[in-house]
Amino acid sequence: LKLEKLELRGFKSFCEHTELDFTETITAIVGPNGCGKSNLADSITWVLGEQSARLLRGSKMEDVIFQGTHHRPPIGVAEVTLTLVARQDFSTNNGHRGGEQADGAIGEPTSGFELTVAAGERLTVGRRLYRSGESEYLLNGRRVRLRDIQDLFAGTGLGPGHYAIIGQGHVEEILTAKPYERRSVIEDAA
Amino acid sequence: LKLEKLELRGFKSFCEHTELDFTETITAIVGPNGCGKSNLADSITWVLGEQSARLLRGSKMEDVIFQGTHHRPPIGVAEVTLTLVARQDFSTNNGHRGGEQADGAIGEPTSGFELTVAAGERLTVGRRLYRSGESEYLLNGRRVRLRDIQDLFAGTGLGPGHYAIIGQGHVEEILTAKPYERRSVIEDAA
Amino acid sequence: SRQRFVEAFQAINRYFMETFQELFGGGQGQMVLVDEANPLESGIEIIAQPPGKRLQNIMLLSGGEKSLTAIALLLAIFRYRPSPFCILDEVDSQLDDVNIKRFSEKIKEMSQRTQFIIITHNKTTMQIADALHGVTMEEPGISKLVSVRLK
Amino acid sequence: SRQRFVEAFQAINRYFMETFQELFGGGQGQMVLVDEANPLESGIEIIAQPPGKRLQNIMLLSGGEKSLTAIALLLAIFRYRPSPFCILDEVDSQLDDVNIKRFSEKIKEMSQRTQFIIITHNKTTMQIADALHGVTMEEPGISKLVSVRLK
Ligand SMILES: Nc1ncnc2c1ncn2[C@@H]1O[C@H](COP(=O)(O)OP(=O)(O)OP(=O)(O)O)[C@@H](O)[C@H]1O
Ligand SMILES: Nc1ncnc2c1ncn2[C@@H]1O[C@H](COP(=O)(O)OP(=O)(O)OP(=O)(O)O)[C@@H](O)[C@H]1O
Numbered sequence: 001l002k003l004e005k006l007e008l009r010g011f012k013s014f015c016e017h018t019e020l021d022f023t024e025t026i027t028a029i030v031g032p033n034g035c036g037k038s039n040l041a042d043s044i045t046w047v048l049g050e051q052s053a054r055l056l057r058g059s060k061m062e063d064v065i066f067q068g069t070h071h072r073p074p075i076g077v078a079e080v081t082l083t084l085v086a087r088q089d090f091s092t093n094n095g096h097r098g099g100e101q102a103d104g105a106i107g108e109p110t111s112g113f114e115l116t117v118a119a120g121e122r123l124t125v126g127r128r129l130y131r132s133g134e135s136e137y138l139l140n141g142r143r144v145r146l147r148d149i150q151d152l153f154a155g156t157g158l159g160p161g162h163y164a165i166i167g168q169g170h171v172e173e174i175l176t177a178k179p180y181e182r183r184s185v186i187e188d189a190a
Numbered sequence: 191l192k193l194e195k196l197e198l199r200g201f202k203s204f205c206e207h208t209e210l211d212f213t214e215t216i217t218a219i220v221g222p223n224g225c226g227k228s229n230l231a232d233s234i235t236w237v238l239g240e241q242s243a244r245l246l247r248g249s250k251m252e253d254v255i256f257q258g259t260h261h262r263p264p265i266g267v268a269e270v271t272l273t274l275v276a277r278q279d280f281s282t283n284n285g286h287r288g289g290e291q292a293d294g295a296i297g298e299p300t301s302g303f304e305l306t307v308a309a310g311e312r313l314t315v316g317r318r319l320y321r322s323g324e325s326e327y328l329l330n331g332r333r334v335r336l337r338d339i340q341d342l343f344a345g346t347g348l349g350p351g352h353y354a355i356i357g358q359g360h361v362e363e364i365l366t367a368k369p370y371e372r373r374s375v376i377e378d379a380a
Numbered sequence: 381s382r383q384r385f386v387e388a389f390q391a392i393n394r395y396f397m398e399t400f401q402e403l404f405g406g407g408q409g410q411m412v413l414v415d416e417a418n419p420l421e422s423g424i425e426i427i428a429q430p431p432g433k434r435l436q437n438i439m440l441l442s443g444g445e446k447s448l449t450a451i452a453l454l455l456a457i458f459r460y461r462p463s464p465f466c467i468l469d470e471v472d473s474q475l476d477d478v479n480i481k482r483f484s485e486k487i488k489e490m491s492q493r494t495q496f497i498i499i500t501h502n503k504t505t506m507q508i509a510d511a512l513h514g515v516t517m518e519e520p521g522i523s524k525l526v527s528v529r530l531k
Numbered sequence: 532s533r534q535r536f537v538e539a540f541q542a543i544n545r546y547f548m549e550t551f552q553e554l555f556g557g558g559q560g561q562m563v564l565v566d567e568a569n570p571l572e573s574g575i576e577i578i579a580q581p582p583g584k585r586l587q588n589i590m591l592l593s594g595g596e597k598s599l600t601a602i603a604l605l606l607a608i609f610r611y612r613p614s615p616f617c618i619l620d621e622v623d624s625q626l627d628d629v630n631i632k633r634f635s636e637k638i639k640e641m642s643q644r645t646q647f648i649i650i651t652h653n654k655t656t657m658q659i660a661d662a663l664h665g666v667t668m669e670e671p672g673i674s675k676l677v678s679v680r681l682k
């Protein structure tokens with residue numbers, strides 16, 4: 001899988017529809033303090049299925065919905081969509097997980113959810129959170145469960161315990177962690 | 191009190207006798223990663239009477255003694271001396287503490303330890319730690335107890351809970367602390 | 381005593397509100413007692429609102445905004461209970477150029493009453509120094525002081 | 532299973548030792564099992580020795596040295612269990628110019644196999660980017676993307 005595009009609207013400080021291309025190999029995101037750079041990283045963490053509000057710097061998940069400013073009212077829904085391109089044939093169903101990260105693990109069967117993406121085809125992952133608390137999860141436009149999104153990414157190295165996203169201020173955590181906490185980091189990778 | 195000079199030898203990476211003047215109002219300390227800047231701050235923390243090895247990034251107090259390199263052997267003693275100048279008449283004895291920070295508190299009497307410094311006179315504070323574990327504390331060249339050094343500085347705003355030294359990576363602690371932890375910070379200042 | 385805590389809390393809070401506005405160029409920050417009715421035991425909450433933004437949980441603030449808020453509070457505590465000197469070890473590492481400018485101006489102002497020792501990698505922060513001490517390790521593992529020319 | 536953990540531990544350790552030397556320009560870093568005799572349950576210790584310095588408790592390392600050691604280990608874990616992309620949010624904030632140069636060269640090398648998204652304030656780090664996205668808040672509290680010219 002390869003990142004292609006990130007779209008967000010109503011997510012944290014990104015009140016208006018925003019689109020970022022990630023077609024390049026190394027993309028740098030720059031700007032002054034508080035302008036929204038880490039919020040972009042948070043949006044990717046979130047659309048991949050993060051369930052901990054605390055890891056997104058919030059106290060409840062509703063904190064990710066644009067809360068308004070002095071001149072603009074709050075918004076009722078946060079929405080993020082990630083578009084990826086398959087580098088090789090890719091399918092997820094009943095333990096057949098991702099031709100790219102074949103670690104041989106046979107996962108427990110998902111309840112019949114099946115998705116196949118041919119090399120070069122696009123995969124879009126979407127997530128919405130309404131202020132009512134209602135959530136929607138989408139894969140290629142189709143409503144799925146959060147679990148399906150998490151399972152899909154688990155097969156690509158973006159599952160629980162992945163180190164794909166190193167958050168601001170978190171880089172030294174592995175050094176200050178206790179010896180058995182570091183062990184579980186290595187166990188997750190194993 | 192006003193800082194005038196810092197001398198250290200055998201303290202962390204400062205194997206050889208080093209002297210820093212602090213006669214200026216704003217002194218900046220610069221240099222590459224790992225060259226010894228924070229070690230200088232640690233030496234001041236230490237000579238003021240810090241007893242926690244952990245706050246000096248060590249696991250035991252012996253860690254502050256120069257441990258040697260590939261080309262130099264370890265040293266047997268760490269020594270730091272701080273020279274200050276009194277801005278006003280300054281004396282410490284039996285609750286009469288520091289004309290500069292007269293907060294009206296009558297501290298418990300020290301056991302007869304008495305020191306008076308007239309305006310413009312110098313005060314030197316010294317500390318030594320031998321690898322044997324033996325410690326020495328000096329005020330104006332005279333052997334005193336650690337307690338006397340801590341008491342002396344407590345009267346000048348450098349007592350327990352002071353915020354005179356903000357360590358690297360510690361600035362945001364007050365924000366991530368729990369509400370009652372912040373309370374004790376304010377209580378210490380009160 | 382209750383009297384001393386309330387006095388300290390209110391004085392530090394005034395300094396904090398003032399310093400916050402100076403460092404952020406606006407907005408507002410303050411400490412709030414979690415339980416107003418019980419000042420003797422109540423914990424302390426910190427609220428911060430950078431200019432133009434809405435009041436939120438301080439954990440939602442950016443890395444630089446958190447640093448700046450913490451610096452405002454630490455300087456406020458320091459002003460209430462001053463020491464002869466203040467040592468700041470790389471407190472500016474998360475700040476952008478605009479915030480570093482305001483931060484260094486605040487230190488310059490406070491230096492009228494306090495001696496500062498500032499450890500930094502930042503050229504703008506270095507510019508307010510009256511003296512610059514360079515530390516090197518020409519011989520690995522051995523620290524040495526050198527004189528420094530600011531280009 | 533025991534087999535998988537030991538394999539992962541040894542492979543990540545090899546990558547870590549290699550990456551540590553690349554980032555520090557020498558020295559040595561490695562992970563060590565606290566209890567060698569009991570690999571199934573033993574915790575993991577990290578030892579790090581920057582070039583020319585003596586092996587010490589990693590807590591004695593400087594802020595920049597700790598960051599660099601942690602980056603070496605995180606990149607080693609990532610190499611063993613790669614993801615399609617890697618997002619680094621201001622991991623270079625404690626590093627000086629020399630270390631930032633080696634860090635950015637390492638990312639450049641790893642980018643042959645992985646897409647990187649790097650959030651940074653540092654001009655040297657920005658130079659390895661193929662694309663630069665600027666984020667601003669012209670209207671307070673509202674984030675907006677802008678195109679960026681690197682001077
Ligand atoms: N739900 C929300 N609605 C509106 N604004 C929000 C919301 N959540 C967070 N913010 C704002 O986003 C800003 C933080 O953005 P972010 O952390 O992305 O900054 P940054 O660009 O990473 O800055 P730095 O360089 O300091 O790390 C804060 O000012 C915060 O108030
Ligand atoms: N007892 C000791 N003997 C010899 N060297 C020591 C001792 N204690 C610490 N050191 C060394 O001092 C170095 C750390 O120095 P210091 O923390 O002052 O760096 P720094 O200049 O603040 O760097 P940075 O900019 O990365 O924060 C480490 O490399 C450590 O190995």
Ligand SMILES: [Mg+2]
Nearest residue numbers: 038168442443
């Ligand atoms: Mg950020």
Ligand SMILES: [Mg+2]
Nearest residue numbers: 228358593594
């Ligand atoms: Mg340091």
